[in-house]
Amino acid sequence: MLRKQDLPATLFFAITIISAATLIVPLWNYTQYYSALYNFNYTIQGITVNTSQLSARMAQINFTLVATNPTPYSGLQVGPAQCEIDFFGSIHPDTNGQPTTYWELTKLYNTTTCPIGPNSNLTIPFGTTINPDNTKLSSDQYAAFQEFMNYLTSLDPKGEITLVLICHLGLQSFMVSLDILPVGGNPFMQDIPLSQSTT
Amino acid sequence: MLNAFLSGSQTVGYTFWSISTAVPLLLLFLVSVLAGMLLADIRSIVLGIFEALALTILLTYTGIALPLLVGNAPSLYANAIPETAIHDVFSMFFPLIPFSFLIGALMGGFLEDWLF
Numbered sequence: 135m136l137r138k139q140d141l142p143a144t145l146f147f148a149i150t151i152i153s154a155a156t157l158i159v160p161l162w163n164y165t166q167y168y169s170a171l172y173n174f175n176y177t178i179q180g181i182t183v184n185t186s187q188l189s190a191r192m193a194q195i196n197f198t199l200v201a202t203n204p205t206p207y208s209g210l211q212v213g214p215a216q217c218e219i220d221f222f223g224s225i226h227p228d229t230n231g232q233p234t235t236y237w238e239l240t241k242l243y244n245t246t247t248c249p250i251g252p253n254s255n256l257t258i259p260f261g262t263t264i265n266p267d268n269t270k271l272s273s274d275q276y277a278a279f280q281e282f283m284n285y286l287t288s289l290d291p292k293g294e295i296t297l298v299l300i301c302h303l304g305l306q307s308f309m310v311s312l313d314i315l316p317v318g319g320n321p322f323m324q325d326i327p328l329s330q331s332t333t
Numbered sequence: 334m335l336n337a338f339l340s341g342s343q344t345v346g347y348t349f350w351s352i353s354t355a356v357p358l359l360l361l362f363l364v365s366v367l368a369g370m371l372l373a374d375i376r377s378i379v380l381g382i383f384e385a386l387a388l389t390i391l392l393t394y395t396g397i398a399l400p401l402l403v404g405n406a407p408s409l410y411a412n413a414i415p416e417t418a419i420h421d422v423f424s425m426f427f428p429l430i431p432f433s434f435l436i437g438a439l440m441g442g443f444l445e446d447w448l449f
Contacts (some may be wrong), residue, residue, distance in 0.1 A: 139449055142370040165399050169407040
């Protein structure tokens with residue numbers, strides 16, 4: 135039989151046991167925290183340049199940002215991302231074969247914050263239409279779009295375009311580049327699957 | 334300083350009046366009341382507060398440094414974790430937690446005299 139005097143001791147004991155028990159799972163999860171920070175990474179996958187509407191002066195650039203949490207840590211979030219698409223263009227390469235012009239095409243934003251579970255991937259699709267006839271473009275963007283369109287439509291076998299994607303997520307930044315090379319008759323009338331390298 | 338305190342200043346490492354700070358603080362206060370009721374006399378209460386504070390700091394430090402202690406932290410973080418742990422422990426603990434220990438335990442001591 136529990137006496138009135140034993141009530142504080144019993145309560146104290148119960149609180150100690152319950153709080154210790156409720157801490158076990160979060161503490162175990164926390165032991166993976168730094169490992170998750172270290173192993174967490176981003177890649178860009180599936181970059182395509184769709185030029186099927188080139189006759190209408192439109193091209194679409196799509197890619198997917200993939201965040202990977204390879205650890206059992208639960209509680210990571212992928213914050214807002216910003217990706218900048220630039221291009222180096224060269225219709226007639228100079229003697230060293232270096233790109234002769236550089237333009238910033240556009241910036242894309244993903245403003246949502248998404249949780250990423252343990253041992254899982256999170257994909258964030260990005261896409262934009264390059265259309266210099268869009269009336270809402272700034273003068274700089276218009277010039278860049280116009281230039282990109284000119285390169286796409288007039289590219290000869292000696293020329294090349296390199297798309298450069300620079301993505302910023304929190305403190306992390308990384309860059310992916312993609313060469314669009316003319317191969318054969320009409321290389322731009324289909325989606326171009328791209329191999330990419332990340333740094 | 335009072336304005337900063339009342340508006341939820343973050344100068345000591347956390348917001349004073351957010352729910353996430355107030356609830357654990359309230360629970361600590363209630364546990365301190367219970368501990369004060371168990372210890373009963375003032376000498377034991379004052380000694381108990383210092384012992385409890387030292388033990389709590391040790392446990393919290395161990396908890397924060399746990400990834401390093403169990404070997405799950407990459408070597409990149411080996412120096413940062415202990416420093417972060419010390420900083421977090423002291424910025425979280427002072428001044429509210431010792432204060433809630435003290436007031437709670439003293440209240441518990443008086444409550445014990447009054448109830449039993």
